[in-house]
Amino acid sequence: MQMVLMPNPNQSKRTPTKPTNPNDAWILHREEIDTTQEGTCNVYALIDAFSGFCFGQTASIDQPELEKVLELFSTAKSTLGFLPKELMILKSDPFIEMFHDICRDLNIPVTELTAKELRPYVREFSKSFAQFKLMGATTEDEIDEHSMPLPERLSEIEEQELDAFIPDSYSPCSCSSGKKFKFCCKPIFREIAFAMCAAQDGYLTEALEHMKQAETKVGRTAEVLCRYAICWSFTDMTKTHQYLKETFAVNPNHPRANYLMGIESVGTENYETAIAYYQTAIDHYPKNDRFHLNETYNNLGTAFYSLKRYREAKEVWEQALLLLPSDETVKNNLTEYIYENPLVPKELRGVSPFIKKFL
Ligand SMILES: [Zn+2]
Missing domain, CATH: 3.30.420.10 (Ribonuclease H-like superfamily/Ribonuclease H)
Structure with a gap:
């Protein structure tokens, strides 16, 4: 080596x-x-x-x-x-x-x-x-204009105790390949992060360049295909669907692709379909991937709520809060749409005992 x-x-x-x-x-x-x-x-x-x-x-x-x-x-x-x-x-x-x-x-x-x-x-x-x-990275020419100074980044992360959200190298990869993160999507972690930022800021060409680099490293894996889909989702949904179709061909259980399909189904008011997609995503994210599970439970709650399935909405939103107790979005959802919502049957409006300390 x-x-x-x-x-x-x-x-x-x-x-x-x-x-x-x-x-x-x-x-x-x-x-x-x-x-x-x-x-x-x-x-x-x-x-x-x-x-x-x-x-x-x-x-x-x-x-x-x-x-x-x-x-x-x-x-x-x-x-x-x-x-x-x-x-x-x-x-x-x-x-x-x-x-x-x-x-x-x-x-x-x-x-x-x-x-x-x-x-x-x-x-x-x-x-x-x-x-x-x-x-070390400077001498090896590894740093580019996107990199932040590492020491500051580290201490900031330390202060906020964010380490729970940075995947450990030896945890199962969140793409549900069954491999450890280190030997799966970690080599393209940086490319994906840059691609997602660029796409979100409207720089599609740049985003696709980063994805091309990721593809060169690991090939057209489900994760790479799904990230291409996300890059295109800001401008061209036909392209997004092509890539999602390819993602599902490689791995029908890819959690992020299922999550995206859930969001899209909510957009077209197909809530039952959305619930099924979100559920598949939840079933296939690694159990310790609190960040992605929180996000998915949160959205699943919204789908249940749209169908007036209040009990289930409450259950999964509380689950989302358990996973990430600092999450303000889910706290607001629970308060506004469940605990203090006159439309919800009274017996459902109580705060579950295991949740009280987080509110
Ligand atoms: Zn992976």
Whole structure:
């Protein structure tokens, strides 16, 4: 694989919150890095939780090599003279089993933490890493005029705790191919994002150019075809329908294509048809894809409401709110069209108990 140069993350030190001694806890932390030839790589860093000191790191395209990880531990041990009392690791780390095995052999207890719990310990490291990624990308000519400065973007995202909405590389891809995001639509994530922005701003030619690049990378997948359909939807619905037809030929369950058909069916007041499309989309989005599921439940609620099926509308809107408690649109829908709507039978107007805390 391509050489990945490593940053020196030891310039900035921070005050620890929990561990009070070196060797109390080490962290095995994963960062991702985009390379031009290999796509995304994993970089695992072994970090001392007390000082934030990084003992070393290893890069791999997918699963890290056992030998390399063992080397990290032995480097750290020879630096400090001891092994730690515990190893902290992200609960959802894709290779956690492998690290459990290593720690079992080394007799180190493992503590699994959520991203939020782990963040204070790895924040400085992540920041220096983001800076490095930015510099690295510049030399590799990877940055173009569309890219925002990465460090600012990262801290902003951190502050707003938006990480739930950025698909994890090892989550199932939201196109419902059954593959992991990293090995499916991630390589064209950037092209699609640019294409969608350009299309929305009315720059169809530019949008299609981005899509052409995506197509060159992965071929005419259902996701690519569906995104072509979206690009055309601002100007030419005949083209949109051609592309959607092609999308369904590749994958009849493609969630976004079904979602789009739902919207279109609502537009022509075919609410039953819309409900069926939305339902198919919901059935095929990955269960942890809260962002897309929220959006689809929200629209499904509107279709139910249009048919005066208030009970179902309430159910799915509340479901949408559960998925994304900060969603103002769905809060307004529930309040205006259900809880405070005199047209809705009184017994349906109560706020469900599990929803109260979100309003
Ligand atoms: Zn995909």
